[in-house]
Amino acid sequence: MALIDEIASNHDYHLLKQKVYSNQLRCLLSLKPSQAVAKAVQTLKSNSARELARQFKLPVPLWARGYLARSSGKVRTSAVRKYLEQQAAHHGYASRIRPPVYKYRTTTPTTLASAHAWFDLTHHLVFSTQHRKGVFTSTAAQALSDYWLRIAIEGNFALDQISIVPDHMHLIVRIVPKTSTEEIALLLLNNGQDFISTNYPELLIECGLTQLWSNSAYAGTCGQTTTALLMKWLGSNE
Numbered sequence: 001m002a003l004i005d006e007i008a009s010n011h012d013y014h015l016l017k018q019k020v021y022s023n024q025l026r027c028l029l030s031l032k033p034s035q036a037v038a039k040a041v042q043t044l045k046s047n048s049a050r051e052l053a054r055q056f057k058l059p060v061p062l063w064a065r066g067y068l069a070r071s072s073g074k075v076r077t078s079a080v081r082k083y084l085e086q087q088a089a090h091h092g093y094a095s096r097i098r099p100p101v102y103k104y105r106t107t108t109p110t111t112l113a114s115a116h117a118w119f120d121l122t123h124h125l126v127f128s129t130q131h132r133k134g135v136f137t138s139t140a141a142q143a144l145s146d147y148w149l150r151i152a153i154e155g156n157f158a159l160d161q162i163s164i165v166p167d168h169m170h171l172i173v174r175i176v177p178k179t180s181t182e183e184i185a186l187l188l189l190n191n192g193q194d195f196i197s198t199n200y201p202e203l204l205i206e207c208g209l210t211q212l213w214s215n216s217a218y219a220g221t222c223g224q225t226t227t228a229l230l231m232k233w234l235g236s237n238e
Contacts, residue, residue: 001025007047013040016227017234028072028230033185033219037069037121038114038177066116069177071123072230073222077172080124080222081105084163084170091165100134102141102164104149110158114176122160123181125171126218127189133207134166140200141169147195148188157184172222181219189213 001020004027008015014030031040049062087093088101112119129135136144141164152159157179161172175184193212196203204212 001048003048003051004044007044011040011043013043017231019234026234028227028234033182034180036178036180036183037119038117041067041069041177066118069117069119069121071121071221071223072225072227073124073220074226074228075222076224076226077122077222080172081161084161084172087163087165087170093165100137100141100166102136102138102145102162104142104145104159104162106158106160109160110152110174112156112158112174112176114178117177119177120223121175121177122222123173123175123184124218124220124222125173125181125185125188126168127171127185127192128168128214128217129166129207130209130211130214132167132214133209135196135203135207135209135212136164136166136169137203140196140203143199144192144195148192151187151191155184155187181221185217185219189217 001018004018004025005015008027008029012032013035015027016030017028019026027044029040031037045063045067049058052058052062085103085105087103093101145159145162145164148162149159156176158174159171160174161170163170171188173184175181196212204210
């Protein structure tokens, strides 16, 4: 459907693939960290309904109220989880008597809900310290993780897994459709800066740092299937 492609382009969404059925539309979108899934869905549905109603006199409303949204990425979520579990060995900390490493993985994943949406939006975030200095001890890392878990409850997102070594950390985060990846990343970074500065200022002083984090972060999506597999499926005749 050329119309969906045009709407996506006009609103700076990258439409990777789409497939039209008699009763539904399936789209594979690449969004910027600042763009929320719920807003993208609303934009595509409202603009396409209005234009199709104008051209073909289709009934209004055209689309059902709800939608399904799932994330995908270069690798599956299971591969990201395995990578986080191996951080200590990967960076040479596992052989130390008291490795400065902290790992967390939930045993009871938080259930997230959003009105009129069924979703599974999982992200892999990576934060590094300023100049990649070894700031974190296992004690400070655990304290920060516990604090972030409380922030997640208040902010309506879920931290499923955290792996922290002295100079960087990996997180698996699940979000609701109305929230952008950028919003959650900034929330974690800003609260993390404040928490460490207030409770462990000596760690920053010892490393000669004026701030905790570097000025950039990594954010990627992952899911039960890979983006490449979804693109192949949407391009098939099935």
